[in-house]
Every structure is written in C-alpha cells, then in structure tokens.
Amino acid sequence: MCPSRPSGIGDGGASLCREKKDKAESEIDNGCRLSIMLSKLDSIPNQEDHGFYPWVNWSSGTGCSPLLGVSREPRALPVGLHWLCAESREGRSAMINILVLGSAGQIGSELTLELRKRYGPAHVVAGIHKTRPSKELMESGPLEMVDVTDKEHLSSVIRKHKIDTVYNLAAILSVVGEANPLDAWCIGINGLLNVLEISHEYRCAVFTPSSIGAFGASSPLDNTPQDTIQRPQTMYGITKVTGELLSDYYFKRFGVDTRSVRYPGIISNVTLPGGGTTDYAVEIFYAAVKGKKYDCPLGPRTFLDMMYMPDALEAAIQLMEVNPSKLKHRNSFNVTAMSFCPEMIAAEITKHIPDFVVRYAIDPIKQSIADSWPNKMDDSCAREEWGWNPKYDLAMMTEDMLRVIKKKHQLGLI
C-alpha cells in the first residue's frame, strides 16, 4: 500500500511515498501548489534528528506558492494539504501505522486482526486496558497497555509507533454505563478529548464509533434520519452525542480527520459483548447451540437495528479509507444491516434447531433503553457518500453464527 497520509511527528515529508507524490502532482487540479509543497517537504532532511517539523503557511504565501518552513513546534498541516496528501493512487485515504484503543473488546478484538491482515501486523498496534486480550491478539503484532484517560502515556505510544490513524474503541457500553455513569463519561469523553488533542498535535485521523444509543425517545424511531433530534436519556447516549459533536468540532476547527459510524447492535462469534442493550442477539445463539432455553431480557416485538461483525469491520475500514472529498457528513453516519425483534431471530434459529425455546424475562432497564432507540435507521447517506453496502441479512448471519458456534461447542471451547 502507498503510505500517503503524513505520518507522525518527526519524520515530516520523508515518509511521503514518491510514487504517490508523482501521481498526485499530475492528477490533482491544484497540482501546482501541491507539487511545490511535496517536493519541499521531501527535501527537508531528517527532522527527527534536528527536532524540526515541517509546516505550511497558506496565508503568507504568494500566488499559488504557500510558504513552507520548519518549526521547532509540531504544527497541524492545513486541512487541504492533509487531505491532498492522504489521497492514495485509488483516490482513497491511506492508513500506515494504526493504533486500536479498546483492542480487546468485542469489536476491537476482530478489527485489530482484520487491520493486521490488510495493513501488515507490524503496522497495527493493539491498545489494551483491563480486558484480557486473546492469545492471537497478543502474538500477532505489537501491543501496548493504554489507558485512554492517561494523556501523557497515550501521547508517548502514538509517538513511539509513529501512529497516523487511531481507532478509538475505548468505551463503557450502555447497560454497564447506567451502573457507572461517571466512568462512562470519563472514558467516553475525557478519553476522546485526549485522543482528539493528541491527534491534532500529531496529525492522526480518528475513528470513534457512535451508536444507535445516540438517539432517544424523541427521535423518529422508524427510518430514523441521518440528521434529526438526538436527546438520549442514558449516559452512554449522552457520551455518544457529545462525542459526535466534539469530533465534528475538531474537524471543522482544527482539521483533524475525524470520521464515525453509528453502529447498531453488533453480533459476533469471537468475543462476547461488553454489557450493551443488544447483547441478547449474541447470547441467544450460545443458548441455542448448547441446547438451553433462552430467557430474553427484551420483549418479543422489540425492534432494533443489528449488524454482523464482518459488515461492522468493513464499515470501520471502508469509511477510513474513502476519499474525504466524498464526505458531506463525518460524525456520525447511520449504518445498519438488518432490523429485527427477538421473536424474529428466535424463529430464524428454530429453522436450524427446531426444539429451541425462548422465554421472556424482561429486564426493565434494558427494555426502557431499547424502547428509546430506533426500530430502524435510514442509512442512505452512508450508502450515497461512501458506498456502504452490508452483505449479511438475518438469514445469512444466523446460518454463519450457528455454524461457527456449533464448531466451538464440539471442540469444547464454549
């Protein structure tokens, strides 16, 4: 892959891919400005050794030549240059060195491995906290203990690995967050502010997932629009709306390349979910495969958006790779793959395991959260702006989940 996004502090223009530079010079409309800047960036020698960092001053330049210089202080490249540099040969953004925060969690554990497959194991750092990582995660690439609330240490990890892209998955999920609202705020918001500040300083792109939890009972719950009322009642939801606003603020104010999706309930067969309202849609498969009855905490007709993990990973990677000029929205895109209720998933499972039984033991906290979330989101903006197109529907996902979990059960792993 072509390393085209300017990387972390200290290596300045030296890491700009020459092949990319030639292509960019000939293709980009404003090639005059770009080629001057790129060649000058390339010619600045070894800033790391000298403690200099390249920067560009558009306003002080004359005509099509901005002023380019070196500084003792790291400075953010202007948005335009960052984006131009970030476009690779296919017109996509490029990630070179990636840090995944919350890497041992339900999404992080699979996203880290998928990114290692696509970008090379050495280029994807697993940031872990208290959750124990799997053996595969530990052994397949670099790993750092990172607490997102410890700004100084997070900053040193980003410097050490020359990180240019941060997947910030550190969070406390909805149900656990209601039991520990201050922790949910501290990790979700103080942690995010640290990520954004450091990313501004070191010019990293940032992906921080939002959630269907960013909506509330006063949002339209059917075909929930991309841009609509967001008045969530949970601390989780409040952190998600705040996170969306902060991420847009850092993009508009400082040019930090922030992008995000509003994930629905994520269904996976690798790592168990971390205490959310949609966890039932994973637990139900394990009960079915083990021949147990399942006590569902949500009512039979509680509709929620859901997504199978392979689609969730694709969303996170595809959005970060897309050419930024295509994005009208950033923080955050509605994305969904299916909308169903407990009755429907139970019926789908009984097609494969006919004697499977679901009983309903409503959990009032989970039910009230679920009732305030969309029944089904409208994700047409994601489809139009960056080509979102999930592959798995309820039937395909059920078949695959049962196949994998049955195999684990036969091997005595669950």
Ligand SMILES: NC(=O)c1ccc[n+]([C@@H]2O[C@H](COP(=O)([O-])OP(=O)(O)OC[C@H]3O[C@@H](n4cnc5c(N)ncnc54)[C@H](O)[C@@H]3O)[C@@H](O)[C@H]2O)c1
């Ligand atoms: N899983 C879903 O269904 C779902 C749905 C919508 C949105 N999301 C969002 O996706 C992201 C990842 O979710 P997940 O399901 O993988 O969550 P998870 O609970 O499984 O994992 C979160 C991870 O964050 C880590 N963490 C907690 N505190 C930390 C700290 N101080 N510093 C660093 N790491 C810390 C935990 O160790 C854990 O590994 C979250 O932002 C979540 O809100 C998830």
